[in-house]
Amino acid sequence: MVGHISDFGLAKILSTDRLNYSANKSSSLGLRGTIGYTPPEYGMGSELSIKGDVYSYGILLLEMFTGKRPTDERFKEGLSLHNFVKVAFPERVIEILDPILVQEKVKQGTLKGKFLGDDRHFQCLISIFEIGLTCSAELPSERMHMSDVVTKLSFVRDKLRPTRLRREVLLNQQVIIYSYP
Template identity: 40%
Template sequence: MPKSLVVSLATAGAILLPLSVILLLWIFCKKLKPSQKTLAHNATVDDHYKRIPYHALLRGTNGFSIANLLGRGSYGAVYKCVLDTEDRAFAVKVFNLGQSRYSKSFEVECEAMRRIRHRCLIKIITSCSSVNHQGQEFKALVFEFMPNGNLDGWLHPKSQELTTNNTLSLAQRLDIAANIVDAIEYLHNYCQPSVIHCDLKPSNILLAGDMSARVGDFGISRILQENTSEGMQSSYSSTGIRGSIGYVAPEYGEGSAVSTAGDIYSLGILLLEMFTGRSPTEGTFRDSLGLHKFVEDALPDRSLEIADPTMWLHNGQPDNSTSIRIQELLVSVFRLGISCSKQQPRDRALTREAAEEMHDIRDAYLKFIGEHGAEKEAPTREIQNSLE
């Protein structure tokens, strides 16, 4: 055999052998590696908890009784649950599986929650995918329980008697707003790829025992394509209007793709509602007069007039400097809300800008309060009188 042929065969063998080993290892690892769907489903469970059986949730909610019902939405119902093995309460979101899109919501929320972990986002504990006592498919997510309910209940109390126990002070609203923008900035700028919430509204903002806020309900959220810049991001799977009436970005009604700008619009409306106490869907807002226009027309001179008067139940005796500072602060918050909720997506504030501005407003107020002793939040009439 020619020497050149021997050398060629030896060289080819030296190349093919390691390639064959690498190929075998790749095939072996692929067989061991679970599917992406399995990963997404399993990763929704907190490390401390195993998947929970249906009967444990049935017992913990007393048969999903009305007494334990915390809320109901288009995608299902949420119940308070106390498990036999735990001495603390949980919230159980039971999905309505009557329609395929609601079943899909369970998968969407699992995938979204798999990707995110932040102090201002609701924490998922575990999940349940089983059959109920009637043999029907059953899917549920178990979350940390928020003892102070949702923001909507505090902005629009059902009780006729308004007190400091069922309303929010100015400082509390500023803290809650800062928590919300922190959550949205995390979803838009620090998740890879970015996550769009798609349904920001007061009922999806939950309040912990210390009144800190958690953004929840990712049932219609969307995950963005990677390698897109802020302000130009859009979903690869959006169809139709996504969100709630009054909070949904106007471009969604025209068939535009889901985007970070859509969340910012909802955030702007939410901020305006938080500090005016006026819902964007109330009867006084119709035709060309919406919450955005209502606030825009009032600035800057009537900012105290349109502010939610229940803030001032948490009162003290104001001096002139306090009154002026509160008015300036309200103008800043309202302008931020207006900037976020502009009609055209390109004109809205970017997520990072909104987060920085909200923190600057909150921090400036805390600094002012620190320099002037205890918090002074006076009734609107007293503040307005001191400015006249």
């Protein structure tokens, strides 16, 4: 597995560093943040904000599940990682999914067709791509709040672990049963 780093917390880090320069003003540093992860509004001189961090997180999520960097050569002339995923969403996400993520299903022979609507894993992938797309929306007002991201990702996690949850429920029931003779 390859670790990925993005610009999370950039708004907080740079807005507290007022000794050298003001984060709310233009500087000789040019764009604030890493190319590809920087939200569009930062390029237009907007103030750093938590919504910018949400954008960076969305791009990172899309990168992890497509295996494509936002600075990939194919993303030129108006095409971006966000748009690349948006065009394929939801019917063709299997075509843009990083092949490493589905190699086990390929080995098992359970990866069939272009749309696997009934497959629990595929539905979770759709949810993750949707979160990534919403977080990386062009307008800050259209981006999710991080608390909503956590809630949705927790739901995906729980959906992928139904046997673990059932086991925990059964264990809790046994504790209750044995608690009262």
